[in-house]
Amino acid sequence: MNAFLFKRIDNAPLIVFRVLFGLLIFLESIGAIFTGWVRRAFIQPEFTFNFIGFDWLQPLPGNGMYFYYALMGLFGVFVMIGFKYRWSLAAFTLMWTATYMMQKASYNNHYYLLILICLLMLVQPAHRYLSVDAWRNSSIRQISMPRWCSVIIIAQVWIVYTYASVAKLYPDWLDYTVVENLMLGRKHFPVVGALLQKHWIHVFVTWAGILFDGLVVPLLLWKPTRKLAFFASVVFHLFNSFVFHIGIFPYMSLGFTLFFFDPQLIRNIFLKRKPLYTAGEIRVPGHKNVCIGIGVAYFLIQLALPVRHWFIPGDVLWTEEAHRMSWRMMLRGKGGYIHFKVVDKATGKTEMIYPKDRLSPKQRRIAATKPDVIWQFAQRLKKEYAARGQDVAVYALGKVSVNLRPAATFIDPKTDLAAEKWDPFRHSSWILPEPGSEEKSSDPDKKAVNSAENKPRN
Numbered sequence: 001m002n003a004f005l006f007k008r009i010d011n012a013p014l015i016v017f018r019v020l021f022g023l024l025i026f027l028e029s030i031g032a033i034f035t036g037w038v039r040r041a042f043i044q045p046e047f048t049f050n051f052i053g054f055d056w057l058q059p060l061p062g063n064g065m066y067f068y069y070a071l072m073g074l075f076g077v078f079v080m081i082g083f084k085y086r087w088s089l090a091a092f093t094l095m096w097t098a099t100y101m102m103q104k105a106s107y108n109n110h111y112y113l114l115i116l117i118c119l120l121m122l123v124q125p126a127h128r129y130l131s132v133d134a135w136r137n138s139s140i141r142q143i144s145m146p147r148w149c150s151v152i153i154i155a156q157v158w159i160v161y162t163y164a165s166v167a168k169l170y171p172d173w174l175d176y177t178v179v180e181n182l183m184l185g186r187k188h189f190p191v192v193g194a195l196l197q198k199h200w201i202h203v204f205v206t207w208a209g210i211l212f213d214g215l216v217v218p219l220l221l222w223k224p225t226r227k228l229a230f231f232a233s234v235v236f237h238l239f240n241s242f243v244f245h246i247g248i249f250p251y252m253s254l255g256f257t258l259f260f261f262d263p264q265l266i267r268n269i270f271l272k273r274k275p276l277y278t279a280g281e282i283r284v285p286g287h288k289n290v291c292i293g294i295g296v297a298y299f300l301i302q303l304a305l306p307v308r309h310w311f312i313p314g315d316v317l318w319t320e321e322a323h324r325m326s327w328r329m330m331l332r333g334k335g336g337y338i339h340f341k342v343v344d345k346a347t348g349k350t351e352m353i354y355p356k357d358r359l360s361p362k363q364r365r366i367a368a369t370k371p372d373v374i375w376q377f378a379q380r381l382k383k384e385y386a387a388r389g390q391d392v393a394v395y396a397l398g399k400v401s402v403n404l405r406p407a408a409t410f411i412d413p414k415t416d417l418a419a420e421k422w423d424p425f426r427h428s429s430w431i432l433p434e435p436g437s438e439e440k441s442s443d444p445d446k447k448a449v450n451s452a453e454n455k456p457r458n
Helices: 012-034 037-043 064-081 085-101 109-122 132-136 148-167 177-184 199-221 223-244 249-260 263-270 288-311 361-369 371-387 444-448
Strands: 008-010 144-146 334-344 350-353 392-402
Touching (some): 012 064, 012 109, 012 249, 109 148, 223 249, 334 361, 361 392, 371 392
């Protein structure tokens, strides 16, 4: 164990990744401003849907979130050049995590992954070479690193890809329904839009997704297949970037491949002036057991989180319970409509609340399909009416469709959501079971269900 984890190797892969990582988080932060994402996610909405329990995290008023993201971009630059590396990355990590927790309308597995990579990079000696810190303090300058620096990145990547592959092994993915619906939403793309509708493309993407996610890490680890796996990674991630527009994730994923190659090769390509480390010393720190214990605990959590939905009744594709932080990426198209019936308990007076009057388009999308968000909105309505001196019951009325199947009632319309408690570790009985896919419906309400583009019509 000591020889494996604490043997020193050339640190070229880590140094190059730090530069790339800093650049990417800079681009992610600044890009969020100039693409209008910050405006749509934080400024335009009347309020945000926080992760439950984090209601105290609120967006800055006015244009404050523009300055917030600009500051994150600055910290990204500092990470890239290695200036006050740990402080800069710690600040970015806290700020990014806060924005992640304060709104769920734009939830993305890749945003969660960025938090994890930030945490892993915080414990890395990534500023020991080619950095302002090393230039200002030559005593910290090093050309080597312990092997565990590469191991923890590779382990995290393996967990993400493996769970993503396993999650695809279900009927709607295997019969090409999911990919067909995904590509239908790209029909308008110039030049390639029509090509993406071809059945053979759907077959290829379906099986490429399963095989790439499941095999890329082992193939990158095995030297005879490493170059082939890298080439496949370039094609796979550039395709995803072009077709699905998923931000920095494809490029960060390509950056991960640095840790699979011989450090000498990375040094020869990117850092030719850097001295090559070949001594291969084994330096075991005095706090070895503490470090190993923390690492084991971290990765046990990472292995456990994606399987927690197996311990909650119902199909996670329908219920959404335990969906987040599980690497269940692009597995289904889900949409629907919803409105809320508010009943004054004292007078019996009824009022209908329509999300289109209160929520942004992205918020309407999740308010129709995510049970925790439906519950949160009901709780918000309860508080608003309580402020007026009214004690009310709140009922959710609507339907949901998964992968364009016939729409079905999602939330029990007889349950007063204002009186319910939220338990993230148990199934909420007011989420109705999904009807069998063989059932046919002539209900005209199904026409209100989203298309494959997942655009709501609240």
